[in-house]
Amino acid sequence: MWERFSFYGMQALLVYYLYFAIAEGGMGMDRAKATALVGAYGAALYLSAWAGGWVGDRLLGSEKTLLGGALLVTAGHLILSGIPGQMGLICGLGAIALGSGCVKTSAITVLGSEEDSSTGEANAQAGPAFQYFYLGINVGALLGPLLTGWLSKAYGFRVGFAAAAVLMIIGLGVYLGLRRRMLASFSPGIRARVEGPQLRLPSNRRWQWAAGILVAILVIIVAFQRGWVSVDRVSSGLLLITVLAAIWLFAQPLAHPAVSMEEKAAVRRFIPLFLCSTVFWMLQAQTYGVLAVFAQERTNRWVGDFEIPAAWAQSLNPLFILGCSVPLAFLWARLRGRAPQLRTTIGGGLILASTGLLLPAAFVHAEQAPLWVLPAAIFLISCGELFIGPGGMAATAHHAPRAFATRFSALYFLTLAIGMSLAGRISTYYDPESSAAELRYFLLVALIPMALGLITLLSAPSFRRRFLQTNPGVAAHGAG
Incomplete structure (x- = not known):
């Protein structure tokens, strides 16, 4: 819920932050380009869900991907609130899109692991878990824009983005506090399934992929910063x-x-x-x-x-x-x-x-x-x-x-x-x-x-x- 709270709270401000004048705390972007970028950001987020699924299956496992995605989202909000200009925008939105993609897929995988491993059927905890998950998404989507919208109007966009970051930090704190208890409640088979990758790559291949992803991210940042894209x-x-x-x-x-x-x-x-x-x-x-x-x-x-x-x-x-x-x-x-x-x-x-x-x-x-x-x-x-x-x-x-x-x-x-x-x-x-x-x-x-x-x-x-x-x-x- 906290991740959705912060995500929708930030998204409610995004188009205004992009096209409002610099004197008003915005980026001063052309209005048409601002709405185009909002659409591109949404598309990148859902494409990142594929990347998050791949990372969870082959590199980190679903639970660590969930935690890493939440850290990325938090970092993205902090970057948006603390680093002005195009660099902050590129790095912040990129981190939020990639992190949200990781959270989206891995959260469903972790919740879906609450099933009877002998029958493959969902156990008694699985249904309520997904119901609470869906309820949390909608509650976060409802309340997030109300808070960040009021704060940005009263104190500026930076404060609105900072509020989204604080919400994510609260969510991370709650998750880290309950993480050990959650993992201990899983059976050994389910715990192995969520803690480790199911299609583990060889160690050298994992490092190669990690290096390739890092280089790709740096190339994208430089391309935007230099105006090549x-x-x-x-x-x-x-x-x-x-x-x-x-x-x-x-x-x-x-x-x-x-x-x-x-x-x-x-x-x-x-x-x-x-x-x-x-x-x-x-x-x-x-x-x-x-x-x-x-x-x-x-x-x-x-x-x-x-x-x-x-x-x-x-x-x-x-x-x-x-x-x-x-x-x-x-x-x-x-x-x-x-x-x-x-x-x-x-x-x-x-x-x-x-x-x-x-x-x-x-x-x-x-x-x-x-x-x-x-x-x-x-x-x-x-x-x-x-x-x-x-x-x-x-x-x-x-x-x-x-x-x-x-x-x-x-x-x-x-x-x-x-x-x-x-x-x-x-x-x-x-x-x-x-x-x-x-x-x-x-x-x-x-x-x-x-x-x-x-x-x-x-x-x-x-x-x-x-x-x-x-x-x-x-x-x-x-x-x-």
Whole structure:
């Protein structure tokens, strides 16, 4: 929870820190480049999750990777708060992205180790552990921006970043205090699984990889510092890398002889759902970039004599997720066998989220949008997330070939990486100072995903009929 608290607290400030004038404590960056960098940072974070998984499996083991990732995140926040200028920005964001990627994968692995090693089934502690983990993520995402947003408005960005660092230090202290007790509670088999790498590299290879990673980090820092790499190139490069990775993950099972024709057909059926999920995360990522700018520049945030900090808008999504997830789970439980198929929920969720961006479009000609517009827009996007987030994960698992189950699951995280990278790339066309450009941006970013969601929604019944005709033994929900 503390890691998410600090992470979302920092992310709520990032776009403002990048484009606010130097006299206001910011970096003085062009607004379009600032939103592009926010998207690139999000994509780099999800790509770092792969790197974190590799380090945990082959170099350090999941528990040490978790601890090392937390130390990196802490260092990143301290760098952002203590080192001004481009060097602090590059090193700070890089450390946070890499550290968060390590924490994201290794925390799930450590929690997932709480299973019965003889049966492979989760034991009684595993379910509550994941429930508390998910609750901690959302509580941290809700409270982090409230604290850092208020501190940055009252005392400046450095204090906001320092608060995020303090939160991480508290979390590290709690973890280190409980670490020995946690490891002692594991059975010998589980402890060996989390403390050491499962695919251990030879000692000389480990040193070679460590040296290579260090050299790569230094090269990246120097390239940014010397101006050899621009924000636009980074954004475009990450988008290209994530798209090529997705193509590769799709091509592998489609070309492999061990994958049956039925499984290859399932992979092809997953492609439209992958596109819908990717486009949704592009919409959701507008919250951290374009809608954050809209909150600052285009929204009347005054309530009496108090001006609400723009960064507080980042707390709306987790607030709505926490508030709506229980009623929605209750609804699915009541429906049981009558619950809509995946294509229906994903298509409907995409339409719902797209509608959220039409609300600010209606006020582009006003001097400022009313206070309710942004919460209403984020509410609709959050409702779409409740359909598409779990639906995307379920669709990925449902369509995965048996021989590629683990690697295929990486496609879900690629939808987030591509979506965030794409959001950063297209955000360069947003201009809050031109009502025509602002209207064009919101309409295009809303209507194209809405059309994709509508096509997916309308095609669901006919797809289901065709699937059941060719697979009569499969349950209706298996149509995906």
